[in-house]
Amino acid sequence: MTGKRVTFSNTWLAALLIAPQLLLVFTFFYWPAGEALYWSFTLEPPFGGENQWVGWQNFKTVFEDPLYWNSVRISVIFALSSTALAMGIALILATFVDRQLPGYQAYRFMYFWPYAVAAPAVGLAFRFIFAPDAGFVSALNQWYPGIWNPARDGFDAVVLITLANAWSMVAYNFIFFLAGLQSIPRSLNEAAAMDGSGVLRRMADIQFPLLAPTFFFLVVINLTDSFVNSFGIVDITTAGGPARATDLMVYKIYSDGFKGKDYSLAAAQSLVLMLLVISLTFIQFRYVERRVHYT
Amino acid sequence: MTSRRLSIAALALAATIGAAQAQAPRVKFEYWYGLTGQLGEVMAEHCKRFNEAQTKFEAVCVGQGGYDRAEQNTIAAFRARQHPTIVQIYDAGTVNFMLSQATYNAVQFAKDFKMKIDWNDYFPGIRSYYATSKGEMWSFPYNSSTAVMYWNRAEWAKIGRTEAPATWEQYERDMRALKAAGSTCAMAFDMDTWQSMEQISAIHNQPIATMGNGYDGLGAELVINQGVFPRHVANLKKWQDEGLARVQTAQTGKTIVQAFSDGSCASMVSSIANHGVVGSTGRDGLDWSVAMIPVYEGFTRHNSLVGGASLWVMANKSKEEYEAAAAFLDFVLTPAEVKWMPNVTGYIPITVPAFNQMLDAGFYAQPKFRGREIAMQSLTFTPPTQFTRGIRLGNFTSIRSEVRSELEAIMNGQKTVEVGLNDAVARSNQILRRFEQTFRGRNLP
Known part of the structure; x- marks a missing residue:
């Protein structure tokens, strides 16, 4: 008791020690978020000056716009499919490396690199590789003319940005899956092997259930990241086109706010996006996490 | 060996320039431009030409990585009171700047700082694109094309x-x-x-x-x-x-x-x-x-229609910075400089006297520049009407x-x-x- 009181009685020191962190959170999160909240209920002229209170008008404009709902739909499809793809590939790669297949040390080292590549650079690379006229993939069009054209076909464009986003997320997921796999006691695997269960059986019954916490963590991170961090890729590969087929919510915020200088409309949309991501994360923690057993 | 000697020479040169600057401090002002790549280099070069042409002022030129970035950054900087004295803003940004109450309108600026500018030197189509409905110039047309x-x-x-x-x-x-x-x-x-x-x-x-x-x-x-x-x-x-x-x-x-x-x-x-x-x-x-x-x-x-960008003078800067800015704007409008631009880019000469001098000097007869006069013919084909003077939306x-x-x-x-x-x-x-x-x-x- 006394020891505890001594440790925590110096409230000022404690406050001082956490102050820098609090200040950072305040400056880079609460302050801008508060400003966005204020702007979303006003009309803010680009250069500042007298802004007017308009109540819910900005939100009404956003929700009454059918193209906004189109953008929400694409964002959800994009987030789900790139998360599934990125996690699936990463899991397979991590299992291979965990099984110490030949050359695994080199792979373990190399698979992490893509995560260090900035999103616009990823976008540029994918744009070149998948360009229907000139890219490597244009060979497809030599065999079946017109089968691949993200500049014209909205579906192809969504596939393109999903691949690019998944590619850059695989590396991150890979490291976490590998760490998760390696923290599973070898003895469990070996015991199962001695009982005669094959590789796939051991994966399904021992490794994957024990990976559940990692899996859950990565789903949250991947979904959040796909919703809020994908604009660099979209901007370079498709610029939201063709005909708004890849106009993700976060890209729409960027084009309305930074290109169009309509700060209030962008602020309202970012609040909606923030609420969406918060509620998604909440649902995951509330309902999905219950099924996760931490070892 | 030679490269080392060269670099020593460069160092010595830098030192003397530094010393010269220390003796007579130049009045500095900031100029932000939007163009990137080879055109961005030309913008930086234009500043260098100004800084080398006189000793009183110094233009500090900062590329912003794109026309839209230049506009975004200027808006953000103005709100934080860190804005430049001159900024290059593309045609589509004209309306925002006209309504911003953040600029020093060009006609007034030229009058206040006794610039030598003659507004009638600009081609009418270029003038009308950046002028108000009453025909008054609020910015200085710069790199232009059609x-x-x-x-x-x-x-x-x-x-x-x-x-x-x-x-x-x-x-x-x-x-x-x-x-x-x-x-x-x-x-x-x-x-x-x-x-x-x-x-x-x-x-x-x-x-x-x-x-x-x-x-x-x-x-x-x-x-x-x-x-x-x-x-x-x-x-x-x-x-x-x-x-x-x-x-x-x-x-x-x-x-x-x-x-x-x-x-x-x-x-x-x-x-x-x-x-x-x-x-x-x-x-x-x-x-x-x-x-x-x-x-x-x-x-x-x-x-x-003309396309490209114009130079805006921003409000709330010091008198010294404005004097320096006025000198820079006068400099880029001298026929020699207006003629320099088409030599290093595909842009057109923006003033009639410069264009005439280029015609006389046989600029458009050179194989490299053949056909560029077509742009001038297109731009000046008729006097601007209410639909061809520009777009202000x-x-x-x-x-x-x-x-x-x-x-x-x-x-x-x-x-x-x-x-x-x-x-x-x-x-x-x-x-x-x-x-x-x-x-x-x-x-x-």
Whole structure:
């Protein structure tokens, strides 16, 4: 008791020690978020000056716009499919490396690199590789003319940005899956092997259930990241086109706010996006996490 | 050895320059420019030329990585009171700056700081684009261009023609002949509205918006679903479907300029600023030229619109910085400097005296610059009318992107021309009404 009181009685020191962190959170999160909240209920002229209170008008404009709902739909499809793809590939790669297949040390080292590549650079690379006229993939069009054209076909464009986003997320997921796999006691695997269960059986019954916490963590991170961090890729590969087929919510915020200088409309949309991501994360923690057993 | 000696010499030079500066401190001012790449280097070079030409002032020039970034950064900086004295703002940003109450209007500035400028030196079409509805200049036109048609003379020779088509009807006949002669892409085009919507409407003297293309107030509405533009879009769609014209963008692998330069497409409509690019990146032996954009039969040709950027003087800076800025602006407007720009870029000379001097000196007779005078003819074809003086619409960047999206939908076959353009107009008008509401109580000068 006394020891505890001594440790925590110096409230000022404690406050001082956490102050820098609090200040950072305040400056880079609460302050801008508060400003966005204020702007979303006003009309803010680009250069500042007298802004007017308009109540819910900005939100009404956003929700009454059918193209906004189109953008929400694409964002959800994009987030789900790139998360599934990125996690699936990463899991397979991590299992291979965990099984110490030949050359695994080199792979373990190399698979992490893509995560260090900035999103616009990823976008540029994918744009070149998948360009229907000139890219490597244009060979497809030599065999079946017109089968691949993200500049014209909205579906192809969504596939393109999903691949690019998944590619850059695989590396991150890979490291976490590998760490998760390696923290599973070898003895469990070996015991199962001695009982005669094959590789796939051991994966399904021992490794994957024990990976559940990692899996859950990565789903949250991947979904959040796909919703809020994908604009660099979209901007370079498709610029939201063709005909708004890849106009993700976060890209729409960027084009309305930074290109169009309509700060209030962008602020309202970012609040909606923030609420969406918060509620998604909440649902995951509330309902999905219950099924996760931490070892 | 020599390189080391050189670097020592450079160091010594830097030291002496430093010492000279220490003796007589120069008045510094900041200038932000938007252009990037080779053109960005030219902007930096222009500052260097100013700094070397005199010893009283120093321009500190900072590239912002793109026209839209330059505008965004200036807005953010102004709100934080960290803005530059001069900023290069592209044509579409003019309205925001006119309404911003954050600038020092050019006419007043020139008067207050006794600049030598003669406003009548600018070409009328350049002046009108950046002037208020009363004809008063609020910014200083700088790098300027207009759109022209680029055509591959060797391809046209195959169909026995030595002239570029002057009408779209002739263009269509030529394209069919080119296709018959084996061309797979007689014309490259993209969804950039500057060529298809803005320039085509101007040369046919057709309005883009009511209230004199928006000059007369913030209540303007878009009218591009009438007149010649729908007809042109329908043609583009038809030519695309027939295999005469092809969409070329960064997303397809090659932009229209790249597709024209490597000879895979026989023609395009693009900015004269790309004249230098085609010249330097064109395939060996590419036999090409430029011509004025064709007009539809039954229309009288009018002047085309200027594109590019102007220099804005920002408010709330010190008197010393303004004096330095005035010296810089006077410097870039001297005929020698106006003539320098077309030498190192594809931009046009912006003042009449400089252009005349270039004509006399045989600039346009040089093979490298052949055809550039076409841009001047196009820009000055008629005196500007209320529809060809420019476009002054709020949030024009968003309007352009709405129209571009609808054009994509039309070209993909998702929408008909009529539905697509009606949608573009309806959405653009919503943008205009929001802009009007945001700037309630302010009037366009």
